[in-house]
Amino acid sequence: MRPLRILASTLTVTVLLTSCSNGEGTNGAATEADTMGVSEDALVIGTHQPLTGAASPGFRHVSTGARAVFDYINDNGGVHGRRIEYQVQDDSFDPAQTLKATRSLVDDHEIFAMLGGLGTPTHEAVIDELNEKKVPDLFVSSGALAWDQPEVYPYSYGFQVDYTKEAKVQSKFIAEQFPDDKVGLLYQNDDVGPSSHAGIEQYLTEEIAAWESYDPGVPELAGQVEELKKSGSDIAVCYCIPAFLGLAVLEAAAIGYTPQWVAPSFGGDVEVVTGLIEEYAQGTPAEDMPPEAFLDGLIITAFLPMVAQREDPWTEFFLGIHERYNSGTPFTDTTVYGMAQATLFAQVLMEAGPDLTRQKLLDTLNSHEWRGPGLVPFAATEEDHSGYTGVMVVQHHAGEEPEVLQEPMVTDSSGGEILPFDMERPSPGEVVLFGSGTGG
Template sequence: MRIHRAVRIWAVAVTGALVLAGCSGAGETPSGGSGNQPADSAPGVTDDTVVLGSHQPLTGPAAPGYSKISVAAQAMYRYINDNGGVNGRKIEYKVEDDAYNPTKTVEVVKKLVLEEQVFALVGGLGTPTHSKVLDYLNQEGVPDLLVSSGALMWDQPQKYPMTFGYQVDYLREGKIMGKYVKDSFAGKKVGLFFQGDDVGRDTQAGLDQFIKDQVVTRQPYDPANTDVTPQLLALKSSGAEVVVCACIPSFMALTLLTAAKIGFKPQFVSSSIGADPATLTALLQDFAKRSGATVSPDQLLAGFVGAGYLPRAALTDDPWVKFFKEIHDKYIPTEAFTDTLIFGMAQAYSVGQILKAAGRDLTRRKVVETLETTQLKGPGLVPFAYSKESHSGYTGAYLVRNNGNGTSSVVQQPMVTDRESGEVKPAGGDRVNPDQTGLLDK
């Protein structure tokens, strides 16, 4: 396989875009923030409409795969609207492209708030991007719902009362991956490869509760530098037999390519942010196509273990996957039906549940209070953590091995844990079906 040439040419092609996106760390927390509760106001709400907004990477280095999240969300909102809306209101969903550039994020979010007069921001994607508007949204009293990032900063109810996370946070996920590695690869040398910001720091904090004594090297990457060869060579020379990654999809794909180039064949374990096999397959194919190289994504992904907390597209018998597939087939049939598409639909469905529970008398304050006091049930295989004391999202994850032939196998059932030193335990509990949530009940 002419992988070396593929990596080199792809790195030149995307370095410029990544430099723009990597100007600030993904975990950089803005200072300030008033923490004031919002007035009982409802911009963006009419008798028959509620306007929601989001910033998404429709272009730029995070666009592969992630650009489809808003496409999937829009399909879900269309489905809800076609079935009567929520409490008599149709959802109007406005998406702005920030190209995964924090400076652009500030610009487009202010446009959504000041010009578009959105009622709430939903599913804003990315830690380096969303961290730049965290103070602003809370100062303006705009509900900041279901942030698409696992950073711990979203879970600060006293400082950021308007902000709620969505995906499992990196610390919890790190603990769950750490327990899996300890149980499955006892005594094996472990290398860590991670984004050099909150993504990596929080993930390591969780991993270290279980496998600190097994770790032989820790290698960070800078999103502005696409050459990860030095880190992969260091991982190889350390004798690491298992490599745990906390990488965005582009860097997870680049890691797999570079490992193959240098003849490094560890067991890879990935956090959920870089674990969607369909997204990785597309990236590997794209990198190869750009350089004229020949690679086999199935071979590169064989044995790859990734985390998740939503049902996978491959689970065709799952009632939620069936539901999402029906919506996909009706509204966006030309899109590939992937785990990333499921993320967008599931997140939008949860937004609908929040609006439903808030009732017809809709205000910004009421939405926040509703999310703090309502137990959302639905697509996820683990529960949410929402309460007055916690604005964290999903509380756990499962782990799946890619078999390299288009199939996968669960290697660790859904587990839950806390952000401290509590145990990692089976998720348990009942999981409702789509027709049991009451979202579209009249």
């Protein structure tokens, strides 16, 4: 069920993988391309992010979170004596702009690696070029299955749990906890839709009463939410980015539709969505209601600690960095997302050592079991580029810590079981992010 946008012949793949297996010249010295962006005292990396446009309200905090961690690392001496120079290009969640931004990063800024490029349609526009130029393309900020195709894209790696795995866990939970309820789906009309459906349909079939899609470039959901209500759906599962979850909840309230809302990790950032609801409600009857009331009871899946889980040691660690380096900005789940990406990248850099090349970075990434902020195991091997492998299920209660309804579980992107696991999660003090030592 893994989609392939490119059909590469066996010969082509073999040649590509062979060329990737050794980033050194015939005399054993690293090539100029393999050390692009690396100097004695600096390492240049880049990313494309929606700093403006429709997706900006939900995701602009990703890069501020990552930058805060890099600032923290740089203030503590950097990684093996190198400062991390983090170049962020705005693409407004527009694939054409993503292509321009990526070419600027690669050709003008000469980045060593792309880190956390955000969005499915946006990153699909540049993944071929990044792999052709052998630029490490780490931890793509999207749950699409496309990033986990090492035979086609050997330089690209996922990060967040993919849409199919997440939907599997959600749908099994709904089937078990709400067995007699009708379910309505609201989903984004790109890879989010079919990938999520592949997971949902493993546990929910006849229960699904409505399938409604939206275009992320069109901020209008009145018709879709009306159809969910007409279908009699007791559960509304919104595979939506934060801006559209907020819009959907407001539209439902306006027509007296009160389902149990369910959101995925990429859309259920309560801090962000609450702020959007407050903004959207201005000039409507809803403006007199406290915005936090609209999300009370929201069920969310998550693979990272949430900002409301203040007793989690990683949340506490990230909050300390945030308060020092991001003063005046909100501390959100998407902030933590960017911080976790930067943390994992720094772990890999530390383990790769001072003699850094692109190929050594990938070899190091493939050869370790990476543990850190994540609540579930992280997959990164030569055969598996999928990233985080499962989620927990929580319920948001306004003004309180989230209630854990189901402990973290892992699964695959096909028909495998959803299972508990055994993983020792390190504290922040046990993970080396800077200096000249090794860690991971």
